[in-house]
Amino acid sequence: MSTTGDGAIGVLAQAIGGGGGLTGDAASVRYGPGLVRDSSFVGGAxxxxxxxxxxxxxxxxxxANAPAILAMSLGSGAVFSDQGIMLMRPWEAAGNSGRLIDISVGDNGKVSATGAGSPGIYAVSMGNSGAGVGGNHRGEEIRINIGARASVSGGTGDQAAGIATITPALTxxxxAGTVSALGGLAIQTANRARIENSGTVVGNVLLGAGSTFENREPGRLHSGTTLRMATLNNAGILNPGGENALGATSFSFVRTALDGSLQQSATGRYAVDLDYYDRKGDFLSVSAPSRxxxxxxxxxxxxxxxxPLEIARFEQPLSSYGAVIDDRSPVFHYDLKQSGQQSVTIAMGAKFAPDGLAxxxxxxxxxNYLQQVWDQQGPDSPADGARETASRIFGHLSRVQSQEAYLGALKEISNDATGARGAAMANEARAFAERLNSCPAFVSADASMREVDCVWGRSIATRIDRSGSIDDSGYxxxxxxxxxxxxKQVSPGWFLGGSLGYSAAHTTTSYDDVDIRSQGVMAGAVLKREIGPWLLSASLLAGYDTADLKRDVLLGSYFARASGTAHALQLGGKLRASYQFTFGNWYxxxxxxxxxxxxxxxxxxxRGAGLFDLVTLDQSRLGATLSPALEIGTRLEIAGMATRAYLNAGASFASQDGWQQRQRFSALGSGDGSPSFKSETGMPRAYGNARAGIDLVTKSGWELRAEYGLRxxxxxxxxxAELRAAFRF
Structure with a gap:
């Protein structure tokens, strides 16, 4: 049910005793606490x-001025007009009372008014029992129940309450749902009330004398600037203004004045938004004696x-002060202090490598990098862009509330899988140079082989699987x-060769939080010297690689994807010595x-991850790998083609065990003195190598080779898996 005109009422329920009714322009009604007035006219009873x-x-x-629900139980004769509710002076005192009003919004129900001066629910139970003179008001209870997941909201302006009531009796x-208003006035009662909240109330709450607000667990009171009640019993969550969004460009804080007493029990929580960069935060002042x-x-x-930021001030002595910090961060700690009997302050500290956490x-x-940045940003550090960025980063990290989540956050910040390309390049260069030594041919009836002139082309499909560990991401x-x-043979026993290669690779982590797509080119030359069964070779190579990297950052509710492009140059060389023993058709x-x-x-x-974008610094590495191996092969004749089947097995021993890169948050400066951290993409220093393949060579010199390799x-x-075609001259 919906209406759209000024003064249009969604649901009107009225019961008037002693005569009366509606008149005037409803669009001019002001639904404030003074809506009910005594008339000078004598009316019915x-x-x-x-x-x-x-x-x-x-x-x-x-x-505008259009309540979603207007409920009026009026006695002594009453007229509802653009001037408000006018109660007549009854000719006799008996009766003339408003009666019970019972309003229920069921689970998932919604009552809303969005216009200026428009309350969500406005209820009046009132009558005038002062015979002939007026002023003796009588009414009965107003009961309003909001179900789970239901909502009641008022419109704009300081009179547009979510819920407003007038009765001499109790409201x-x-x-269990949500009560709010666009204008900030959640609840207003003209007289005594009892609010029982297990849902969420957002905004100012203005209650009559002697009223109580029971904020029960898990209820939330997102207070506005004013709370007026005799007692606020907080066993749930009191959070002035509600929680700001961490990623907001600006923040708003609420200073709530409680005109009454706060009684916060052992289960109660006072939640405060804090901005240590601007030295601002939510604040609560309490006028009456409190706990x-x-x-x-x-x-x-x-x-x-x-x-230290002041978060509360009590104008009267506290009967009990036992508040403690409610936080499960493994890194951050808080210093909660009470100054005298009045002021409560809170300050932060941090230890990013906490004791007992492996x-x-x-x-x-x-x-260690985070600790350096934290320590640099002391209370007297200049308020510049780097300080503001650091404070936001630490704000996000403060919401990490378990050791497991913190370990994950550290890995999200510095995911070593981003170095997978750098770690793989040495092996790729070794394999490229290996393929330069690849034109042997049978030159007699046995298994003896010698180098020959040839041209070749090959396609190689490679898959690398690295398991995850405590130190390394799986990818x-x-x-x-x-x-x-x-x-080509350039002199007896001397051969000169060359090669060009192109590769495209796609790397993903086990959890798909890093994605790398790369392309590379490589060129190489080889010089071979054949002396009987000896073959000596030396090769040089150079390559260039471009990798587009994407890295997911997930820290609590913060998610972003960082992307960047890395360029790398590689140079290399290989020295090889081999000797062939021939045993008939075997070697x-x-x-x-x-x-x-x-x-x-x-x-x-x-780019793309905002606060958590990283700068990766220039990195270089010089290394060596020693690889002994033994190849066993045989010569076969298949369909008139000389066929070689072979198995090569060996090992590799590398001088280094991975790829290291230094990084820092890009928004925290790039000077030489800026802290940075090292991440290492681990690789084994010792490998086992195996290759098995078969060569088919026609009498006209064409060759087809298939090979499987394992490292x-x-x-x-x-x-x-490799497929090679060649032609031998």
């Missing part, structure tokens, strides 16, 4: 009737160290490489490789 309203759907109005409001037990729940928005290498490095890489090359070939590689990754900056270590497996 009579009682109003009971009123019961049940709302299980939606009732709404959109006009009882039981709320402040239970807990204080800090909600930092911008967090900095050692800055951190992996990257987590420890990140925690998988799928890569396709296209490579062409050839060699053995022991060999040893020494690979040298240099990798330089240029610095890059992320494995603890937590690491690299598999490849």
């Amino acid at each position: 009579g009682e109003g009737g009971d009123i019961a309203i049940r709302v299980n759907g939606e009732v709404g109005t959109a006009g 009882v409001i039981t709320n 402040f037990d239970g807990k204080v729940k800090p909600l930092p928005l911008r967090a900095l160290r050692d800055i 951190l992996a290498k990257d987590q420890a490095a990140t925690a 998988r890489t799928k890569q396709l490489t296209l490579q062409v090359g050839g060699q 053995l070939k022991p060999m040893a490789d020494l690979d040298l590689h240099f990798i330089k990754q240029y610095g890059y900056r992320e 494995a270590a603890s937590g690491y497996r690299e598999q490849s």
Whole structure:
């Protein structure tokens, strides 16, 4: 049910005793606490009737001065006009009372008024029992019940309450849903009331003398600037203004004045938004003697160290002060202090590598970096952009409320999988150089092989699986490489060859929180010297790689995706020595490789994750790998084609065990003195290698080769499938 005109009432329920009715312009009615007035006219006598309203759907109005529900039980004759409710002077005193009003908004029901001066629910139970003179008002209880997930809201302006009542008797409001108003006045009663809240009340609450507000667990009172009641019994959550959004560009804070007594029990929580950068926060002042037990729940928005903020002031002595901090952060701690009997302040501290919490290498490095930034931003540090950014970062981290979540947050900040490309480049260079040594041919009736002139092309599909561990993220890489090359004898026993290659790779983590798509090119040259069964070779290579990286950041309710582009240069070389033993149609070939590689990754900056964007600094690495191996093979004749089947097995021993990169939050400065942290993408230092393949060579010199390769270590497996076509001159 909805209406849209000024003065249009959604639901009107009236019961008038002694005559009366409606007149005038309803659009001019002002629904404040002074709506009911005594008239100088003498009217009839009579009682109003009971009123019961049940709302299980939606009732709404959109006009000015248009209540969604207006309920009036009036005695002694009354007229509702644009001047308000005028109570007549009855000719006799008996009766002339308003009666019971019972309004219920069922679960999921909705009552809303959005216009200026428009209350959500306005209820009056009133009659005049002063015979001939007036002023002796009588009425009965007004009972309003708001069900779970139901809502009642008023419009704009300081008179547009969510719920407003007038009765000389008691008003009882039981709320399990939400009561609010666009103008900020949640509840107003002209006389004594009892509010029983287990839902949410948002805004000012103005109650008559002797009233109580029972904020029961898990009820939430998001107070406005004014609370007026005899007693606020808080066993739920009292949070002035409600909680600000962490990611907001600006924050609003509420200073609530409670004209009455606060009685906060052991289960009660006082939740306060805190901005240590601007040194502002929610605040509560209390005028009457109070009890402040239970807990204080800090909600930092911008967090900095050692800055006390006043969160409450009690004008009268406290009968009990037992409040403690309600926070489960493994990192941040709070200093809650009471000055004398009046002021309560709260300050923050932090230890990002807390005692008793086991951190992996990257987590420890990140925690140390956060500690450096935290310590730098003291209470007297200049208020610049870096300080403001740091305070927001720490505000988000303060909402991490368990050790497990904190360990995850450290890993989100510095996910080592972003270094997967740098970690893989040395192995890719080694494999590229390996494929430069690949033009052997049978030159007699047995299994003896020698180098020949050839051109070739190959396609290699590679999959890398790295298992996750306490130190490293698990990830998988799928890569396709296209490579062409050839060699020619330039002098007896001397061969010169070259190759070009292109690769495209896609890397994702086990939880899909890092995604890397890369493309690279590589070129190389090889010089071979053949001396009988000996084969010696030296090769050089150079490559360039571009990787588009995406990294998810999930910290509590904060989610963003950072993206950046990394460019890397690699240079390398390989020395190989091999010797072939021939046994008829079989051969053995022991060999040893020494690979040298240099990798330089240029610095890059992320975009898209806001506060948690990182700058990765220039990084370079020089390393070496020694790889002994033994190949066993045989010569077969299949359909007139000379066929070689072979198995190569060995090991690799690397001088370094991973890729390291230094990073920092991009918004916290880039000077040489700015702190940074190191993340390491671990790789094994020792591998087992195996290759198995078959060559088919026609009499005209065409060759087709298929090969499977495996490179494995603890937590690491690299598999490849290769198809090569060649022509031998």
